[in-house]
Amino acid sequence: KKTDNQALVIFGASGDLTERKLIPAVFNLFCGGFLPESYAVIGVSRSEFTDEEYRIKVVFNNEHLKGKSTATEENLERFAKLVFYQAVDTKNIETYGQLKNRLEQLDQEITTKNNYIFYLATPPSLYQTIANGLAENGLNGNTDGWSRLIVEKPFGYDLESAKALNKGLLCSFSEEQIYRIDHYLGKETVQNMFVTRFANSIFEPLWNRNYIHRIEITAAEHVGVEKRGGYYDSSGALRDMIQNHLFQLVALVAMEPPVRPDAESIRNEKLKVFQSLRAYTDQDIKENVIRGQYLNSTVRGEAVKGYREEEGVQDQSKTETYVAMKFFIDNWRWADVPFYIRTGKSMPTRVTEVVIHFKPNHHHLFAHDSSLSNQQNVLVIRIQPNEGILLKFDMKIPGAGFNTEQVNMDFKYDELSNVYVPDAYERLILDCMQGDATLYARGDSTEAAWEFIDPILKAWENDESIPVYGYPAGTWGPENADNLIDGENMNWRYPC
Numbered sequence: 001k002k003t004d005n006q007a008l009v010i011f012g013a014s015g016d017l018t019e020r021k022l023i024p025a026v027f028n029l030f031c032g033g034f035l036p037e038s039y040a041v042i043g044v045s046r047s048e049f050t051d052e053e054y055r056i057k058v059v060f061n062n063e064h065l066k067g068k069s070t071a072t073e074e075n076l077e078r079f080a081k082l083v084f085y086q087a088v089d090t091k092n093i094e095t096y097g098q099l100k101n102r103l104e105q106l107d108q109e110i111t112t113k114n115n116y117i118f119y120l121a122t123p124p125s126l127y128q129t130i131a132n133g134l135a136e137n138g139l140n141g142n143t144d145g146w147s148r149l150i151v152e153k154p155f156g157y158d159l160e161s162a163k164a165l166n167k168g169l170l171c172s173f174s175e176e177q178i179y180r181i182d183h184y185l186g187k188e189t190v191q192n193m194f195v196t197r198f199a200n201s202i203f204e205p206l207w208n209r210n211y212i213h214r215i216e217i218t219a220a221e222h223v224g225v226e227k228r229g230g231y232y233d234s235s236g237a238l239r240d241m242i243q244n245h246l247f248q249l250v251a252l253v254a255m256e257p258p259v260r261p262d263a264e265s266i267r268n269e270k271l272k273v274f275q276s277l278r279a280y281t282d283q284d285i286k287e288n289v290i291r292g293q294y295l296n297s298t299v300r301g302e303a304v305k306g307y308r309e310e311e312g313v314q315d316q317s318k319t320e321t322y323v324a325m326k327f328f329i330d331n332w333r334w335a336d337v338p339f340y341i342r343t344g345k346s347m348p349t350r351v352t353e354v355v356i357h358f359k360p361n362h363h364h365l366f367a368h369d370s371s372l373s374n375q376q377n378v379l380v381i382r383i384q385p386n387e388g389i390l391l392k393f394d395m396k397i398p399g400a401g402f403n404t405e406q407v408n409m410d411f412k413y414d415e416l417s418n419v420y421v422p423d424a425y426e427r428l429i430l431d432c433m434q435g436d437a438t439l440y441a442r443g444d445s446t447e448a449a450w451e452f453i454d455p456i457l458k459a460w461e462n463d464e465s466i467p468v469y470g471y472p473a474g475t476w477g478p479e480n481a482d483n484l485i486d487g488e489n490m491n492w493r494y495p496c
C-alpha cells in the first residue's frame with residue numbers, strides 16, 4: 001500500500017511507552033524501508049528538551065533499541081535525523097499554536113504535506129483536552145493534509161466515561177480519524193485466528209454450537225504489577241486486560257464471516273458479538289465471575305511480594321489481579337456454548353492461548369480412559385509465547401485391539417525461520433500510516449464491551465459480600481475458579 005509523506009506527533013514523549021514501544025516500532029519501520037520518503041517523529045511533552053537532547057534520550061540512549069542487530073551506529077544516526085522535539089503544556093491552549101508553527105516549519109523543510117498522526121501516549125485524563133487543543137488550532141485535518149488520532153488504552157474507566165470520551169473526541173475528530181489501539185490486535189497470531197477460521201474448510205463448518213463444547217481463553221502473566229502499581233491499583237485486571245485484549249480475542253473467535261476483509265465489515269461483525277453477550281444479573285456475577293489478588297509467597301526458592309506490598313498499591317486494596325469468568329453469547333452460532341476466560345498476574349508462567357474444545361463423538365467405539373476430556377478433540381491457538389497451533393486428536397495405540405490415545409499435531413511459527421514477524425506496535429502504526437483501521441477498535445464496539453463489563457464493576461464496588469480471593473504468587477489463581485467449568489472431570493487447561 002502507498003504511504004503518504006507524514007509526521008508522527010507523540011504526546012507523552014518522555015514517557016515509558018514512547019521509549020519502550022513507539023520509538024523502537026518506528027525504528028523497525030525505518031530499517032525495514034516502510035517509511036515514506038519524507039517523514040518525521042515529533043516528541044511532545046511538558047519537559048524542555050532540544051532536538052539533540054531528545055534524540056540522545058530516545059534514540060542513542062534507548063535501552064530498547066540497544067540489543068537490536070539493526071541498531072548500528074549508522075542506522076541510529078540516520079534515524080535520529082528524523083526525530084524532533086517540541087515542548088507543549090497540554091493544558092495551555094496557546095502552546096498548541098507553537099506546536100502548529102513547528103509543524104508548519106518542518107513541513108517546509110521536509111515536506112510532510114500536513115499529514116499528521118497524533119499519538120496520545122498520555123494519561124487518559126488528557127485525551128479530550130489534547131484533541132480539543134489540536135482542533136482549535138486547525139490540526140484536526142481541516143488543512144490540506146489529513147490528521148489521525150491514535151488513542152492508547154484505557155479507553156474509558158467504565159461505560160459512562162467511555163461514552164463521554166467517545167462523544168468528546170467526536171467533537172474534534174471524526175470516527176474515521178480516531179484509531180483506538182489495542183496492541184493484541186497487532187499480534188500476528190491474533191490476526192491468524194481470522195485466517196485459521198475463514199481460510200480453512202476443515203474448521204469453519206465445525207465452528208458452532210453443533211460441534212463445539214466450550215471455548216476457553218487464558219492470558220496468564222508471570223510478572224506482577226512491576227513498577228505500575230499506581231496505575232494498576234485504580235484499574236485492575238477486568239479493565240486492564242478483559243474489557244479490551246481478551247474481549248478482542250473473544251470477538252475474533254466468535255464473529256460471523258465478514259462480507260469483505262475490510263475495516264468496516266470486520267468491525268461490524270465484531271460489534272455484533274459484543275451486542276450478543278448475555279447480560280449478567282447480580283446473581284450471575286456472584287456465580288460466574290471470580291476475582292483474586294496475589295499474596296506473597298516463595299517461588300522457586302525466592303520470596304515474591306504480595307500485591308498489597310507493591311509500590312503504589314494501597315494497604316487494603318481490593319483491586320483484582322486475577323479474573324476468571326463464564327458467559328454466553330446469545331446468537332444462532334453460539335447458543336448455550338459456554339465461554340470461559342481468565343487472566344492474571346503473578347501466575348506460574350506467561351502464556352496466552354485460545355482453546356476450542358470440540359464435542360465428543362455421540363457413540364464411542366473404542367476403549368478410552370474414562371475422562372471426557374480424553375475423548376474430545378482440542379484446537380489450541382497459542383498466541384504467545386511458542387506461537388503456533390496445536391490440534392489434539394485420537395490415534396490407535398499400536399498393537400492388539402483398538403485402544404486409542406490423544407496425540408498432537410503441532411505447528412510452530414518459529415519453524416518459519418526466515419519470516420520476519422513484526423512487533424504489534426510496528427504493525428499497527430504502519431496500518432494507521434496507511435489509513436487502515438481494520439486492527440483498531442471502533443467506538444461503538446468499545447462501548448458495547450463496556451456495557452457488558454460495567455455491571456461487574458458496579459457489583460464489585462457496591463457489594464461487600466463478593467470476595468476477593470487471595471492466591472499465592474506463582475500459582476494459577478484462586479481454586480474457586482475451577483468450579484466455574486461445568487462438566488465432570490473437566491477443568492481449565494493448565495499449559496506448562
Ligand code: BG6
Nearest residue numbers: 153183184221240241245352384
Ligand atoms: C497491557 C496491560 O495492555 O498488556 C499490562 O496494561 C499487560 O498490564 C500487557 O502486562 C500484556 O501485554 P502482552 O503483549 O505482554 O501480553
